[in-house]
Amino acid sequence: MSGLFPFHGGLKTVRHKTESNQQPIRWSALPHRLTVPLRQHIGAIAKPLARAGERVLKGQMIGQPDGYISAAIHAPTSGKVIAVEQQPVPHPSGLPDWCVVIESDGEERWVERQAVDYRRLHPSEVRNRLRSAGVVGLGGAAFPSAVKLNPSGHAEALETLILNGAECEPWITCDDRIMRERAAEIIAGLHVIAHLLEPREVLIGIEDDKPEAIAAMVAACAGTGFAVRPVPTRYPSGSVKQLVKLLTAKETPVDGLPVDVGVQCFNVGTAYTIYRAIEFGEPVISRTVTITGHVNQPQNLEVLLGTPFSELIAQSGGYRDGVERLIMGGPMMGFAVHDDGVPVTKATNCLLAASAAELAPLRPVMPCIRCGACVDACPANLLPQQLYWHARAKEFDKAQDYHLFSCIECGCCSYVCPSHLPLVQYYRYAKNEIWAQEKEKQKAELARQRHQARLERLEREKQERDAKLRQKRPRHARWRWKTRLTKPSRPIAPRRLRPRPNQRLKLASGAIESPCTLKR
Ligand code: SF4
Ligand code: SF4
Numbered sequence: 001m002s003g004l005f006p007f008h009g010g011l012k013t014v015r016h017k018t019e020s021n022q023q024p025i026r027w028s029a030l031p032h033r034l035t036v037p038l039r040q041h042i043g044a045i046a047k048p049l050a051r052a053g054e055r056v057l058k059g060q061m062i063g064q065p066d067g068y069i070s071a072a073i074h075a076p077t078s079g080k081v082i083a084v085e086q087q088p089v090p091h092p093s094g095l096p097d098w099c100v101v102i103e104s105d106g107e108e109r110w111v112e113r114q115a116v117d118y119r120r121l122h123p124s125e126v127r128n129r130l131r132s133a134g135v136v137g138l139g140g141a142a143f144p145s146a147v148k149l150n151p152s153g154h155a156e157a158l159e160t161l162i163l164n165g166a167e168c169e170p171w172i173t174c175d176d177r178i179m180r181e182r183a184a185e186i187i188a189g190l191h192v193i194a195h196l197l198e199p200r201e202v203l204i205g206i207e208d209d210k211p212e213a214i215a216a217m218v219a220a221c222a223g224t225g226f227a228v229r230p231v232p233t234r235y236p237s238g239s240v241k242q243l244v245k246l247l248t249a250k251e252t253p254v255d256g257l258p259v260d261v262g263v264q265c266f267n268v269g270t271a272y273t274i275y276r277a278i279e280f281g282e283p284v285i286s287r288t289v290t291i292t293g294h295v296n297q298p299q300n301l302e303v304l305l306g307t308p309f310s311e312l313i314a315q316s317g318g319y320r321d322g323v324e325r326l327i328m329g330g331p332m333m334g335f336a337v338h339d340d341g342v343p344v345t346k347a348t349n350c351l352l353a354a355s356a357a358e359l360a361p362l363r364p365v366m367p368c369i370r371c372g373a374c375v376d377a378c379p380a381n382l383l384p385q386q387l388y389w390h391a392r393a394k395e396f397d398k399a400q401d402y403h404l405f406s407c408i409e410c411g412c413c414s415y416v417c418p419s420h421l422p423l424v425q426y427y428r429y430a431k432n433e434i435w436a437q438e439k440e441k442q443k444a445e446l447a448r449q450r451h452q453a454r455l456e457r458l459e460r461e462k463q464e465r466d467a468k469l470r471q472k473r474p475r476h477a478r479w480r481w482k483t484r485l486t487k488p489s490r491p492i493a494p495r496r497l498r499p500r501p502n503q504r505l506k507l508a509s510g511a512i513e514s515p516c517t518l519k520r
Contacts, residue, residue, distance in 0.1 A: 003229070004229070004231060004232070004246050004247065005245055005246055005247075005248070005249035006232075006234075006245075006246065007237075007241075007242040007245040007246060007379050008378070008379060008381055009376060009377045009378045009379040009380075009381075009412060010234045010235055010236060010237070010242070010377070010379045010412060011234070011235045011377060011412050011415060011416070012233075012234060012235070013170050013235045013332070013415075014170055015170055015209060015233070016170045016171045016292070017170070017171070017172075017173050017176065017209065017210075019171070019292050019293075019298040020171070020173045020290050020291070020292040020298040020299055020300060021173035021176050021177060021300070023299050023300070024177070024181060024300075025174075025177050025178065025181060025288055025300045025301065025302050026299065026300075026301055026302070027301070027302045028301040028302065028303045028304070028307060028311070028312060028315055029311070029315060030077060030104055030106065030108070030304070031104065031304070031306075031307045031308065031311050032103065032104055033082075033101065033102070033103055033104065033308075034076050034077060034079075034101070034102045034104065034304060034305070034306030034307060034343065035087050035099045035100075035101050035306050035308070035343040036062065036063075036073060036075070036076060036099055036100045036101075036102065036305060036306035036343065037073075037087075037089045037097055037098070037099045037306075037343065037345055038063045038073055038097070038098045038099060038100065039089075039097050039098070040071070040073065040136070040142060040305065040345040040346040040347065041070070041071040041136045041142040041143070041144055041346060041347075042069065042136075042141065042142055042143045042144070043067065043068075043069030043070045043071065043143075043144060044065075044066040044067045044069065044070040045063075045066065045070070045097070045098060046063030046064055046065055046066060046070060046071065046072060046073045047063065047064045047065075047066045048062065048063055048084050048098065048100060049061055049062050049063060049064050050062040050075070050081045050084065050100050051081065051084065052081055052082060052083050052084055053080070053081065053082075054080070054081045055078075055079070055080050055081075055105075056075040056078065056079065056080075056081055056102060057075065057078050057109050057110060057111040058075060058076065058077050058078045058108055058109060058110045058111065058285070059074050059075065059110050059111040059113065059282060059283050059285060060074060060075045060111045061073070061074055061132070061134075061283070062074060062075050062081070062100045063100065065131060065144075068147065069143075069144055069147055070144065071131070071134050071135075071136050071142075071144045071346075072131065072132055072133065072134040072283065073100070073134055074133075074134055074283040074284070074285050075100075075102055075111075075285070076102070076285040076286065076304035076305050076306050076307075077102065077104045077105075077108055077285075077304060078104070078105055078107050078108060078109040078110075079102045079103050079104040079105040080102065080103045080105065081100055081101065081102055082101050082102070082103050083100075083101040084098070084099070084100050084101070085098070085099065085101065086098055086099070087099040087101065087343075088338070088339050088341065088342050089342055089343065089345070090309070090328045090337050090342040090343070090344075090345060090347075090348065092335040092428070094338040099306075099343070102306070113280060113281035113282060114281040115278070115279055115280055115281050116129060116278060116281070118192050118195060118278050119195065123195075123196050126149075126192070126195075126196060126278070127146045127149050127150060127196065128146070129277060129278065130145055130146050130149065130274060130277055130278075131144065131146035132283070133273075133277035133281075133282070133283040133284060134283050134284045134346075135270065135273050135274055135277055135284055136270070136284070136346050137266065137267055137270050138267050138269035138270045138273065138287055138346060138347075138349070139164060139175075139238070139267030139269065139270070139349070140329060140333070140347055140349055141347070142345075142346050142347040145266070145270055145274070148259075148264060148266070149193065149196045149197065151196070151197055151198075156262055157198070157200070157262075158197045158198065158199040158200070158259075158262060158263070158264055159199065159200050159201070159248075159261075159262035159263060160199055160200065160201050160202075160203060160244075160247070160248050160262065160263045160264075161190075161193060161194055161197055161199035161201070161202045161203070161263075161264055161265075161266075162202075162203050162204075162205060162243060162244065162247060162248075162258075162263060162264070162265040162266075163186075163190055163202070163203070163204040163205070163226075163265075163266055163267075163268060163271060164205060164238060164240070164243055164265055164266065164267050164268065165179050165204060165205060165206040165207075165210075165213060165217065165267075165268045166205050166206060166207045166231060166237045166238030166243055167206075167207065167210070167238055168207060168233070168234070168235045168236050168237045168238035168239070169235070169236075169238070169329070169330030169331070169332055169333060169334075169350075170235075170330055170331055170332070171290065171292050171293065171330055171331060171350060171352050171358075172290050172292075172329075172330050172349055172350040173290050173292070173300060174269070174287075174288040174289060174290045174300050174349055174350065175213075175267070175268050175269060175288075175349075176210045176212075176213050177288065177300045178268060178269060178272060178288055179206065179210070179213035179216055179217055179268055180212045180213050180216050181216075182272055183213075183216040183217050183219065183220035184220045185272055185275045185276075186217070186220070186268050186271045186272050186275070187217070187220040187221060187224060187226065187271075188275045188279065189270075189271030189272055189273070189274035189275035189276075189278075190202065190204075190226065190266075190271045191224070192274050192275065192278050193266055193271060193274060194226075197264055199264070201227070202224075202225065202226040202227070203226075203227050203229050203247050203248075204217055204221070204226060204227065204228045204229065205229050205231050205237070205243050205246065205247050206228060206229075206230055206231065207230070207231055207232070207233045207237060207238070208230040208231065208232060208233055209233040214228060214230055229247055231243070231246050231247070235332065235410070235412070236332070236333075236379055236408070236410045236412070239379065239408050239410060240252075240258055240265045241258065241379075241380070241408070242379050243265065244258045244261070244263045244265065248261075248263055250262070250263060254380075254381070254382075254403045254406045255403060255405070255406060269287065269288065269349075273287075284305070284346060285304060285305055286302050286303055286304050286305060287302070287303060287305065287344070287346060287348065287349075288300055288301070288302055288303070288349075289301055289303045289312065289344060289348055289349065289350065289351060290349065290350040290351070291312050291313065291315075291316040291350075291351045291353075292350065292351070292352055292353075293323075293327075293351075293352040293353040293354050293355070293358055294319060294320040294321075294322060294323045294353040294354065294355045294358065295313060295316040295317055295318065295319060295320060295353050296316065296317025296318055296319075296320060297316045297317035298316065299316055301315065301316075303344050303348075304344075305343070305344055305345060305346060306343045306344065307343060307344045308340070308341050308342065308343055308344075309326065309328075309337065309340045309341070309342055309343070309344065309351055310340040310341055312344070312351060313326075313340060313351065313353065319353055320353070320355070322355040322356065322357075323353045323354065323355055324354060324355055324356055324359060325353075325354045325359065326340050326351060326352070326353055326354070327350075327351070327352040327353075327354050328348055328350070328351060328352075329349065329350055329352075330350055330352065331352060331354065331358060331359070332410060332411040332412075332415075333408075333409055333410060333411065334350065334352065363420040364420065365419065365420050365421055365422070366419040366420065366421075367419060368385055368388065368389075368419055368421060369418065369419060370385060371418060372385075373416045373417065373418060374412075374413035374414075374416060374417055374423065376416075377412040377413055377415070377416045378412060378413055379408070379410060379412060380403075380406050380407060380408055380410075382402065382403055382406060382407055383402055384407075384413035384423055386402045387399055387402050387404055387407065387423075387426070387427060387430075388421060388423050388426050388427075390402065390430075391404070391426040391427060391429060391430035392426055394430075394433070396430055396433060396434050396437070399430050399434075400434070404427060404430055404431060404434075405431065407427050409424050409427060409428065411424050
């Protein structure tokens with residue numbers, strides 16, 4: 001542990017890594033149909049650029065970033081767009097989202113690609129390239145990397161750049177395999193990141209249960225000045241704030257980001273995609289996915305985004321008997337999907353086919369006994385039982401006072417709770433309720449602003465009409481003044497009385513006469 005600074009809490013968990021990390025990464029088969037979600041990242045959904053019936057090339061942009069925190073989406077293969085519509089996507093809510101559905105033509109024809117020498121470009125151009133390539137964090141968060149690579153928002157120079165190869169969740173081994181097989185490319189991507197951020201030091205954190213990956217990365221780092229730091233195998237050492245603490249001793253503020261203490265962190269998979277984007281002009285159209293658990297051939301596959309989960313399960317020998325749930329992500333932080341036809345996205349690092357043996361056994365839930373075990377286990381230094389009380393009582397303001405949104409949903413508290421309370425589910429419920437309330441507030445505010453704007457517009461139009469009338473009135477008044485002074489050249493009464501067709505006029509006697517009567 002020398003040179004390391006242990007974080008509070010955490011767990012020793014069963015690893016289950018060897019099931020899937022023994023084989024090299026293979027390319028998955030090209031699916032007949034790909035469903036590519038336009039939202040595969042944190043931030044605004046990409047604007048669709050393709051229409052149904054259009055032919056697209058592999059790597060062609062089909063979704064444009066919409067705003068600063070957004071990411072581009074590209075066609076993973078060449079073919080025909082058959083629909084742009086809402087489809088089921090992998091999300092805990094189970095709600096559908098907008099997707100571009102592509103029927104593959106099997107030709108894999110690439111769009112024109114252009115490599116660049118990033119050292120000759122202005123940093124903003126390099127960031128724009130990465131933004132256009134749709135690079136996001138592949139550790140699971142899928143935050144747009146171009147935003148994290150822009151140091152201008154931070155007054156202080158970056159002290160430490162961390163490359164995260166910890167991969168602490170049980171069962172997941174995709175990062176382990178890419179470090180073993182693509183270490184030189186990852187380090188090339190790390191050079192691009194270091195070039196943009198100019199940190200004082202670059203550290204690479206890898207859990208010490210991955211000796212092959214550590215050896216490969218040490219060899220690739222030779223002569224670069226980058227330092228590989230094996231960290232103890234303790235969940236959740238791969239979580240950003242915990243890894244920052246482990247490697248630098250710095251505590252990220254409860255409601256802050258590592259960059260607030262001069263540290264920035266990227267996943268090894270992200271560094272690899274940065275390398276591909278710069279060296280080959282390739283956008284992010286695939287990622288490495290671990291398929292493990294109760295399947296016949298657990299493995300790591302390089303998968304085109306948009307490939308249905310069910311095809312990956314089939315390519316891994318299919319489900320074994322007794323599968324109860326398919327989980328995207330690991331058993332601690334992942335979530336069960338409602339349908340295995342949903343597509344792989346940039347955030348899909350693992351598919352875990354879980355049987356009863358892999359899932360926590362269902363145990364009777366009992367009242368909280370205030371033992372404090374959850375407090376000891378919480379790596380985010382929160383008070384999980386307080387959060388639980390307030391979430392359960394729907395006292396969401398109080399839950400926020402206890403930093404609900406700093407909870408990383410690691411599940412350590414639930415894991416150790418002797419009362420078997422599903423604590424993380426309460427936190428997720430509270431967060432969702434707060435987001436929903438926030439959305440309602442925003443909607444109400446928008447409606448109020450629209451109503452106010454309408455009232456202002458009506459008032460403005462009224463004032464403009466009045467002003468026009470005021471401008472007209474003097475001329476009218478002058479005309480009337482003149483007419484009073486001037487003697488009319490001929491009597492006007494007969495003109496006024498001239499009948500129009502079908503007009504009925506009242507005569508002095510009071511009888512109503514038709515125009516024909518008058519003519520007579
Ligand atoms: S571990 Fe469970 S029982 Fe103990 S204080 Fe926390 S919530 Fe309560
Ligand atoms: S799930 Fe949240 S409250 Fe529970 S241990 Fe993890 S960070 Fe702490």
